[in-house]
Amino acid sequence: MSTGELHHLDYLKENELMEMDTFIHRIDSTEVIYQPRRKRAKLIGKYLMGDLLGEGSYGKVKEMLDSETLCRRAVKILKKKKLRRIPNGEANVKKEIQLLRRLQHKNVIQLVDYCVCGMQEMLDSVPEKRFPVFQAHGYFCQLLDGLEYLHSQGIVHKDIKPGNLLLTTDGALKISDLGVAEALHPFAEDDTCRTSQGSPAFQPPEIANGLDTFSGFKVDIWSAGVTLYNITTSLYPFEGDNIYKLFENIGKGDYTIPEECGPLLSDLLRGMLEYDPAKRFSIQNIRQHNWVRKKHPPSELPVPIPASAESRDPWRSMTVVPYLEDLHGYTEEDDDELYDGEDDIIYTQDFTVPGQVAEEDRDQGNADHSPALPKPVCVNGTDVGSLNTKAKAERRSSSSSNPSRKGVSTASKIRKLSTCKQQ
Template sequence: MEADAHAEMRMLNDDNVSNTEFPPKYSDGDFSKNGMIQQGRDDQPSVTWLDDEEIDKLDLSLTNDPGNLFFNRVDSAEIIYQAKKKACKMVGKYVMGELLGEGSYGKVKEVLDSEDLSRRAVKILTKRKLRRIPNGEQNVRREIQLLRKLKHRNVIELLDVLYNEEKQKMYLIMEYCVGGLQEMIDSAPEKKLPLFQAHNYFVQLLDGLEYLHGQGVVHKDIKPDFQKKLAKTSSPPRPTEIIVPKDSFGGEIALPLPECSFITRLVGNLLLTLDHTLKISDFGVAEALELFALDDTCTTGQGSPAFQPPEIANGQETFLGFKVDIWSSGVTLYNITTGQYPFDGDNIYRLLENIGKSQWEAPDWLYKLDANLANLVLGMLQAEPDNRFTLQQIRHHAWFCCAPEVLGEVIPVPPMKGDPFRCSTVLPCLEAYHYQIENGDDDVYFTEHDLNQKLAKQAAELAAHIKSSNTKKDPSNRKRSRKSLSCISVKQLTTCRPS
């Protein structure tokens, strides 16, 4: 067998087959039952197939002669990658930018209106993905119908809807927001907001909620972030560290990875604009009450478990919709001011059990932090809906009427991909489209060694940034912007050629 294998390998370098052309395509009739090409035909060359077992038996001494091998080893430093150029893509009159976030229903990208140069965001939905989500298409249609009639400063505005029947895609053009409320909380050293800043956002949340209820709309899913951060729940945990190359020799280091440094962030339900205006978004599970309905009774609850009231956690068939939004707003207020949740559990069932079995009591340390805040949260988290605060009671509460004293610094919107100003991602695409050099002089090439060096540098900068944030050094150091570590996309390595 070894001799036959040697003979087969040597045939590849034989002078008699140096000019051999590729054989023609075979039809189904050219194959025997075992899948082998039938031998002995005059118009077809004789072919011998080697299976994996036979290949494994080949003499490894052939590696001493590179000419007898199909593949040669190439050092990584000799491979040159070409950076992918930014393509200018348009959907209707909108120029597409980069990815802003991603939710269960689809991706969100930045776009630019080519007519008035307005900065917008587009939610891209595919029918294939919606069909895999229970009531996915129904929820999207409901969201579009609701957003078309809602116009308020603290409610996200739907500007346009585009359809692409060929690609089975739907594009929802919306107001542009720089980030989410939870994203800002995650970037804070103590994972919470100062009381004065939380008060500002809560007042805006209540303004938007009052408008929705006045329009007969129950949101049902008020919360800071798309994904709840409680450990051991139904939501999959995010990675806490990333392994990056330390040098070009294969060494590795593990670095903690803050959630706000993800390129693809999950889209939250409470978003922020450049001027820190809060926007209520994601009306996929919202419900519009009948015009002549006697009350706000609802029958379906599809919100996040950690923000659901006891009546839904206990499985009641009907409940008051407005009181559901009051409860979830109370959980949100408690979360952004303390960095914690009023209820937790080892899994989703324990979580719902803890929510539904007892009345929540404000801890003593919350009264020490702010007694009025503790009293307000307690009133909003009453287990009995009839005892729960109404919007009017919240508006007349002492903590709502009197803003806390401004102490410390405002938590800023965290940088996106190392950019503290969150500049438009559409402009690089336009520059590449209008000013690209056709002769290729502007092509960027780099080796794997360059990639490793760049990763190591970014990792060191990220580690220094995290260390400075945790140790709370001089405020001037915390203001210093550092480019966060970003994951290298395989799609960026479009071409590969030897040097």
């Protein structure tokens, strides 16, 4: 199970992206033509690449494994070509990275962090499109903590919505996507902002009405209010056939709260969706509100994190394992051997059969390649992989007992782990 394992967000540089392009291409063709189940290992620096986790307008997100720490991570791969098509794309990304560097809070995504699922994806996975109250309450309290931290650091997020809230397998919420966030000048007296590029349905009246200046923090409060409204009712307080209609409706400020919300939640929503930003709740007001302070009994079953769309894996387990197997020449038949096998030495040896990657590379995806060659010595030092990163991995591992093997450091750690497990 993947609970508690980390999967991190990182950024790659342009030259690594280029490699990525060629890599994806090559793998796809081998998979399609020769062996659908085979996954080709690919190391970038110390990272072993896993499956695609998702795609966005900027590029894609892939899972990867840190071969030194064995931490689960995610890499956001940004394509310059795609970025150029987005207004301020490159600048926003640079700004986001810069902001993330200085932030550290349990409810704010970090440059190196983990998450498995977006809140929007979770909402979409159930027919009700909303959370039971106690679950919504748990997330909302974490959103408050994260937001309070961002504001304490002088950062206005400007795009709070379920789509930008990520969740970990252990239920922690992380505010992400600071692409349109604004860092206030450290000596600015207040939180006056002039621009906002957030998602229309979550924008407050002062922005819908096109005011020149407005309180940044109160924008986030409003958006958090729309978010709370949405995750408890599945609805939006304001709608419109197009953005003009939508902004017109927001600008008027008339909305209704479904009765099912009850008086307490309705009161909180009204405080957060207050038309006048000056009268709108502050984070302090929200914290002291009885709906927030109240203990909500878990009356219904919580919405679970849905199975990943790609692999339909309900546990969201690591996708790098097949790549690891490829890296160390582990094939299906090894499984039988493993379960028949007597001692852990055979297991670990099999798991890290050296030389096979190179063979596989020559003989694309040879499935019935005999795994049994038991405890082989490294017969084949040739590294067919074209990546210089592999060479790097080799160099790093040269202190180990078998210097010519790729990713030996991972292998040896896995060996240690597996021996522990079996004892």
